Amino acid sequence: MxxxxxxxxxxxxxxxxxxxxxxxxxxxxxxxxxxxxxxxxxxxxxxxxxxxxxxxxxxxxxxxxxxxxxxxxxxxxxxxxxxxxxxxxxxxxxxxxxxxxxxxxxxxxxxxxxxxxxxxxxxxxxxxxxxxxxxxxxxxxxxxxxxxxxxxxxxxxxxxxxxxxxxxxxxxxxxxxVDCIRFSPRRSPAEPESISVLLAARLLRPKGIEDFVEASRLLRKQGASIRFLLAGTPDPGNPDSIEESSVREWVKEGLVEWLGHVEDMPSLMSEVDVFVLPTYYGEGLPRSLIEAAASGLALITTDIPGCREVVSHEEDGLRVPVRDPQSLASAIRRLDNDRELTVRLGNAAREKATQLFDERxxxxxxxxxxxxxxxxxxxxxxxxxx
Known part of the structure; x- marks a missing residue:
């Protein structure tokens, strides 16, 4: 054909x-x-x-x-x-x-x-x-x-x-x-003193970018030293895109490290502990979430269609309510405090990805x-x- x-x-x-x-x-x-x-x-x-x-x-x-x-x-x-x-x-x-x-x-x-x-x-x-x-x-x-x-x-x-x-x-x-060979665990999770948390997405408001930033602000006020990494760029073709000036203000405030567009996502995911997607967007099944699952990362996402298929709460990740930075911050803090849980959720996420989401x-x-x-x-x- x-x-x-x-x-x-x-x-x-x-x-x-x-x-x-x-x-x-x-x-x-x-x-x-x-x-x-x-x-x-x-x-x-x-x-x-x-x-x-x-x-x-x-x-x-x-x-x-x-x-x-x-x-x-x-x-x-x-x-x-x-x-x-x-x-x-x-x-x-x-x-x-x-x-x-x-x-x-x-x-x-x-x-x-x-x-x-x-x-x-x-x-x-x-x-x-x-x-x-x-x-x-x-x-x-x-x-x-x-x-x-x-x-x-x-x-x-x-x-x-x-x-x-x-x-x-x-x-x-x-x-x-997702290619579960290309995306695979490359180091023991949760090695550093404080975990590193990644959100990788187009910089759209419904992807929960602002909730991610607010969760960082809340945890910093509590004295946490967790690294918040943001990968992605604004999408001028979408009316919900976040302005670059806003992102630079967050960086200046010390709330996130902005990586911009990242070509080599497998390498980036091999260097972090937790992947967060606090989306309230009309997702199908988020590609970034299953890439993170294949990478053996502990997952935190919202309880909405698409995300539910990737993350079963307390089994292979944690689910939080939409547009709730406080709950998001609590889930991140929980993984920072419980490294065994972080490892267990990441291993379970990897197993699920290979069974259900492999691109083959x-x-x-x-x-x-x-x-x-x-x-x-x-x-x-x-x-x-x-």
Whole structure:
């Protein structure tokens, strides 16, 4: 099959889906990747994955611009004679599906990792967009030769309750997977006098960045000397992005060490003890959380969809209420005081990651969805010929 992958950043394709695309090619499929231009497109080409730029505004809401993007996509799909389109995120789902319909592409897979800004934000812009986007999603997720991949059971229930997709079209695959060989424990946890705590994420308010900083402030007032490390950069394409000036103020205040963008995450995770993600974002299944689990780190996260699948409270991590810096600070202090617990939770997290979240499992299940659609199309062709 000719498979076209569509995402709203080349960074996402490279970091989260490159091994899926390589596996698809090794299985005999012809692969093309499309995304807005960026530095990671060339890296995909270097890996032997055909990538080309697509003019798509991640945060754009201008109807004419969006229709132009859909039209461009449909033209590419016709020219490339695409058999299947695999789109990521809600915007990718909308654009990719509408383009598929216009180009009469045989099959499509929509991977929605969390319900995102439009369905989780309380802003006026999000509320105004929710109804029309919901209607378009029903079109995008419908159709006999369509599959919708969701990353956690809560999102499955939410999609079903909102009647956004037929039940037969939904497939549950836990996350985008992580390389449990590349991410692995490299030293004995909790060696230093005080633990080091890492939060790695896009610097968005709903990721709980400000709660992380406030937890640091509370613990410093209590005399703790715990290191708070923050990895990630602002995301100007997202209205919930934190300004760089705010981050620099936190650094100046001594609350966090800001690492910016980190290329080598396995090495960074091998040098810390605890990974924290106090998110209240519409997560699918947070990649950073399963990377930390594979690295054998003790995990602290919030009790929300997606995070619940990674962390079972008191078994392989700790869960805290959303937007509660005091509870977050208490959980961090608890691990600082109880090193045996820190080690036990980290070991259990590693075991769970290898059993459920290894990328080889995710790739195998995703390729099975492609085969399912290919077989369905072949059977339909046979019926038509008869």
């Amino acid at each position: 000719k498979i076209v992958y569509i995402a709203n950043t080349d960074w996402y394709l490279y970091n989260f889906r490159r091994n899926l695309m390589v596996a698809a090619q090794e299985s005999g499929h012809d692969v093309l990747a499309l995304s807005p231009p960026g530095p990671y497109g060339a890296r995909l080409n270097d890996l032997g994955i055909s990538w080309q730029p697509l003019e798509m505004n991640r945060s754009g809401t201008n109807p004419l611009e969006e229709l132009k993007c859909v039209w461009t996509l449909s033209r590419i799909l016709r020219e490339k004679q695409a058999d299947l389109v695999h789109s990521f995120t809600i915007k990718g789902t909308l654009h990719g599906s509408l383009a598929c319909i216009a180009a009469r592409t045989r099959a499509r897979v929509n991977a929605v990792a969390g319900l995102g800004f439009i369905f989780t934000s309380g802003s006026l812009k999000a509320r105004l967009l929710r109804f029309p986007v919901g209607l378009l999603l029903k079109v995008a997720m419908g159709g006999a030769n369509t599959r919708v991949i969701l990353q956690n059971p809560d999102d499955v229930r939410a999609i079903q309750q909102a009647s956004l997709a037929p039940e037969n079209n939904i497939r549950l695959i836990l996350g985008s997977g 499992i995710v790739v195998e299940k995703t390729l099975a969805v492609y085969k399912e659609l290919d077989v369905a199309e072949t059977e339909l062709d046979a019926v038509t010929l008869r």
